[in-house]
Amino acid sequence: MSSMADTPSVKLALPSMGRLRGLGMGALGIAVLLGLWWLGGWAVANDPDMFAFADFAPAPTLSALWDILRSGEVFAMSGPSLYRVGAGLLIAAALGVPVGIAIGRIDWLRELTNVPFQFLRMISPLSWMPIAVMVYETWDGAIVFLIGVAAIWPILFSTAAGVRRIDPSWLKVARNLGANPIHMLFVVILPAIAVDVLTGIRLALGVAWVVLVPAEYLGVTSGLGYAINDARDTLDYARLAAVVVVIGAIGFALDYACAALIKRFNWVRDSAH
Amino acid sequence: MISQAAYATASAKPASAGIRQAVSRGAHLAVMGLGHAYRKSDGMVLDDINFEVRPGEVLALLGRSGCGKSTLLHMLAGLTLPSRGEVVINGNTVTEPSPKWVMMFQAPSLYPWMTVAQNAALGLRFTRRGHEIAKRVPEVLELVDLASFADRNAQELSGGQQQRVALARSLATNPEMLLLDEPFSALDAFTRRSLQRDVRAIARNLGLTLVIVTHDVSEAVRMADRVLVLDANPGRIAEDTEVALDEMQREGGCDRFNAEHVRLMDLYTRVAHGDPADASDDNEQY
Ligand SMILES: Nc1ncnc2c1ncn2[C@@H]1O[C@H](COP(=O)(O)OP(=O)(O)OP(=O)(O)O)[C@@H](O)[C@H]1O
Ligand SMILES: [Mg+2]
Numbered sequence: 001m002s003s004m005a006d007t008p009s010v011k012l013a014l015p016s017m018g019r020l021r022g023l024g025m026g027a028l029g030i031a032v033l034l035g036l037w038w039l040g041g042w043a044v045a046n047d048p049d050m051f052a053f054a055d056f057a058p059a060p061t062l063s064a065l066w067d068i069l070r071s072g073e074v075f076a077m078s079g080p081s082l083y084r085v086g087a088g089l090l091i092a093a094a095l096g097v098p099v100g101i102a103i104g105r106i107d108w109l110r111e112l113t114n115v116p117f118q119f120l121r122m123i124s125p126l127s128w129m130p131i132a133v134m135v136y137e138t139w140d141g142a143i144v145f146l147i148g149v150a151a152i153w154p155i156l157f158s159t160a161a162g163v164r165r166i167d168p169s170w171l172k173v174a175r176n177l178g179a180n181p182i183h184m185l186f187v188v189i190l191p192a193i194a195v196d197v198l199t200g201i202r203l204a205l206g207v208a209w210v211v212l213v214p215a216e217y218l219g220v221t222s223g224l225g226y227a228i229n230d231a232r233d234t235l236d237y238a239r240l241a242a243v244v245v246v247i248g249a250i251g252f253a254l255d256y257a258c259a260a261l262i263k264r265f266n267w268v269r270d271s272a273h
Numbered sequence: 274m275i276s277q278a279a280y281a282t283a284s285a286k287p288a289s290a291g292i293r294q295a296v297s298r299g300a301h302l303a304v305m306g307l308g309h310a311y312r313k314s315d316g317m318v319l320d321d322i323n324f325e326v327r328p329g330e331v332l333a334l335l336g337r338s339g340c341g342k343s344t345l346l347h348m349l350a351g352l353t354l355p356s357r358g359e360v361v362i363n364g365n366t367v368t369e370p371s372p373k374w375v376m377m378f379q380a381p382s383l384y385p386w387m388t389v390a391q392n393a394a395l396g397l398r399f400t401r402r403g404h405e406i407a408k409r410v411p412e413v414l415e416l417v418d419l420a421s422f423a424d425r426n427a428q429e430l431s432g433g434q435q436q437r438v439a440l441a442r443s444l445a446t447n448p449e450m451l452l453l454d455e456p457f458s459a460l461d462a463f464t465r466r467s468l469q470r471d472v473r474a475i476a477r478n479l480g481l482t483l484v485i486v487t488h489d490v491s492e493a494v495r496m497a498d499r500v501l502v503l504d505a506n507p508g509r510i511a512e513d514t515e516v517a518l519d520e521m522q523r524e525g526g527c528d529r530f531n532a533e534h535v536r537l538m539d540l541y542t543r544v545a546h547g548d549p550a551d552a553s554d555d556n557e558q559y
Contacts, residue, residue, distance in 0.1 A: 169382040172352055177396035177446065178372040187398070191386045267386035269428045 034058060053237055060238035065245055077243065078250055080222040084140065084215075085208050088147025092204055095148075096155030097197055101189065103156075104163025117156070125150035125211050129218070139219035143212070150211040151204035158203065162196025163189065194265040202258035209251045224250075299328035299482035300374060300449035302349065306358035308507075309344055318344050320507035322358070326499075328449075331473060331483040333493035335537075336503030337545045342486040345508065346452050349484060350376040362450070372396050374450040375443040379458055381435035383427040389438050390414065390423040396446035413441040416475060433464035440472065450482040458489070469495050473523075490538045494530065495523050500537060502544045511544040 041057025044050045055061070068074045103110040125146050132142035166189065174188045190197075216225025224247050231240035307322040319341040326332050334342050347353035349360055351370040360367040362374060370376075375396075383392045393413055394406045414420045417437040422430060427438060436456055443451055453472070457465040473496050476483040487493055493500045494516055502512035514537070522529045 167380075167382065169378050169380060170384060172376070172378075173382050173442075174395070174399070176350060176352065176370045176372065176376055177442075178370075178399040179395075180399070183399050187395070188384070191384070194386075267428075269385070269426060 055237035056241045061241035061245065064236075064238035065242035068239070068242055068246070074246055077222075077224050077227045078246065080140075080220070081212055081216065081224045082250070084143045084223065085147055085205070085212055087144045088208055089151050089201065089204060091144070091148040092151035092155055092208075093197075093201060096152045096200070096204075097159050100156040100159025100197075100200075101163050101185075101193075104160040110160070117153070121153040121157075125207075126214055129215070133219070143215045143220065146215045147208045147211055151208045154203035154207065155197065155200035158196050158200025159193060162193035165196075166192050191267070195262055195267070198258065198262045198265060202255065202262065205254055205258060206251075209247075209254065213247065298449065299330070299480050300362050301328050301364075302326040302450065302482060302484070303361040304349070304358070305361065307345070307348065307355050307360065308357035309341070309348065309353070309355050311344075317507040319355075320509055322508070322510060324501060324510060324513065326482055326484065328482055329477070329480045331476060331485070331496055331498045333497035333500045334484065334486045334503060335488065335490065335493050335500055335541055336508065337488060337505060340503045340505035341508030342488075342503060343454050345503075346376060346454050346484065346486050350374055350452050352376065372400055372446040373448050374452060375446070375448045376452040376454065377436075377439055377443055377456045379455045381432070381439040383435055383438055383442075385426070385428045387427055388424050389419060389427055389430065392427050392438055393441045393445050395442060400446060402446070409445055410441075413445045414438075416444065417441045417471070433460050433468065436460065436468065440468075440475075444475070444479075448481065450484070451476065453483070453485040455486055455488070457492070458487075465492075466495075470524075472496070490541055491525075491534060494518070494534050494537055495525070502540055504544055512540045514540065 038058050041054065041059075045054040045057065068077070103113055128146060128149055129142070132145045133139075136142040136145060170188055170192065171184070174184055179187065212223075213225040213228065216223040217229050220226055224243055227243045228240055228247075231237070231243060303325045304322055307319060308317050309319045310317050322345065324332075334345065336342050344353065348355045349367070351360070351367040351374070354368070384395075387395075390410050393410045397403060397406050397409060411420060411423065414423055417440050419430075419434060419437055419441065422434065422438075427435065430438065439456070451472075456472075457468050460468065469492060472483070475481075483496075485492070485496055497516050499513070499515050501510050502514075503509065504511040516533055516537070518529055518533055521527075524530075
């Protein structure tokens with residue numbers, strides 16, 4: 001199965017650095033990034049050929065960022081994007097988790113679906129764009145579809161891998177003690193694979209967030225992708241860079257939230273034996 | 274509340290009997306013409322197994338690795354259905370697992386995302402006896418000496434403690450029979466001994482029928498009233514012998530214990546290293 005689905009969920013939990021040290025290193029990393037950005041901006045400003053792009057530098061960008069934050073425009077931009085990603089992920093999880101459980105449990109189903117699923121997975125979600133546009137009446141529908149197509153595979157494969165790692169004796173014990181299929185699913189299987197499912201969702205979120213922006217370049221008149229396109233058309237490079245920063249910040253926050261959830265649901269404890 | 278009143282009358286009898294006396298009578302077990310092959314193309318793993326276990330009897334199944342002990346135990350528990358013959362418990366053919374006869378494995382197989390108490394409560398939860406949890410779970414944890422560990426995560430316990438939780442979990446639904454598949458083999462000698470003693474004592478106090486699979490002769494001598502020695506390829510019963518020791522003698526260190534140990538070891542060695550010609554004669558159907 002795919003290598004990312006087989007990554008042990010434990011390793012994806014937050015690194016166990018000391019809290020302060022972690023914060024300090026994070027701040028230092030951001031400072032280095034800002035420094036490089038500033039250096040780049042300085043080089044561009046001093047290059048006669050690139051002079052027009054000087055607004056990409058930190059100072060104009062941060063001031064544009066402050067503007068869109070203060071005016072609340074940032075919510076108007078990111079709201080539709082978050083809705084599209086949320087809806088796409090929800091649909092992907094609603095399909096991916098049950099199908100993942102089924103192919104993890106049923107051998108012939110896994111054998112049957114393996115080749116077609118791996119084939120579909122390797123198709124860039126964006127290549128469905130023309131089809132999505134034809135099938136869906138609204139641009140929103142098409143974008144949600146594209147995100148769903150991108151997000152379903154990590155969720156499905158991670159869920160299936162989690163189900164296959166379930167200790168068979170957990171199922172035997174439950175059967176022996178009188179569990180019905182509902183018990184089996186909600187008391188044994190779902191808690192056992194919670195971390196795998198969340199890990200899949202975290203990977204899916206990363207892919208969805210990447211697919212979102214190019215998908216929003218087309219048709220729609222809202223969202224972060226549209227805001228970037230719009231800023232480019234009006235040559236407002238400071239604003240464009242500010243939107244890029246917003247995209248990065250929201251993506252980081254969402255990923256961090258997923259990691260925190262994974263940590264919360266991870267039942268593996270450090271043990272002496 | 275209606276349920277509370279109903280519960281009070283329903284629980285009156287067992288409560289007055291007390292947990293260290295016979296709450297449940299042991300199951301009667303009969304195995305008739307049992308045979309099993311995992312695949313049609315493979316040979317029989319077990320063949321022509323016939324035996325009976327009295328209610329409250331402790332039976333050990335002794336045999337070398339791969340002779341089909343675990344397979345047999347799974348079929349007694351109803352977790353695997355035999356290709357031939359039947360398992361009859363209290364007069365009824367076993368067709369599915371039941372919380373009335375509970376199997377325990379070499380690994381404790383606790384659910385690591387649950388506390389000790391939640392693990393012990395599972396059987397009651399699954400069988401819609403949730404209202405008994407508050408009373409019954411502390412009782413069984415007390416029985417296995419883990420009362421103070423109720424709210425710990427299952428992973429925070431030692432291997433022996435985890436196996437005790439598994440025992441408590443198995444006992445919570447008042448089963449009539451326990452089926453143990455080498456449950457102590459991963460433990461150190463001291464812990465193993467104390468669990469062997471405790472499990473036998475609990476089973477006898479509750480009147481449970483106990484079937485224990487082992488390849489350890491001293492475990493069979495310490496725990497069992499009767500020992501079946503299994504042959505391999507296919508697994509058959511080669512010897513059926515009583516262990517005539519009282520509870521004191523089972524502690525070991527006396528001549529009676531040593532004599533029984535030597536006798537059983539002899540039987541086991543003879544069966545385990547039996548004349549290969551014997552085995553091929555037995556396979557005349559192939
Ligand atoms: N699920 C299975 N599918 C096919 N063959 C199996 C399966 N489980 C066990 N066997 C085979 O059946 C035979 C008996 O296995 P079993 O596990 O019952 O032995 P055992 O006596 O419990 O051995 P041990 O003492 O090592 O636990 C072995 O030859 C094994 O290879
Ligand atoms: Mg075995």
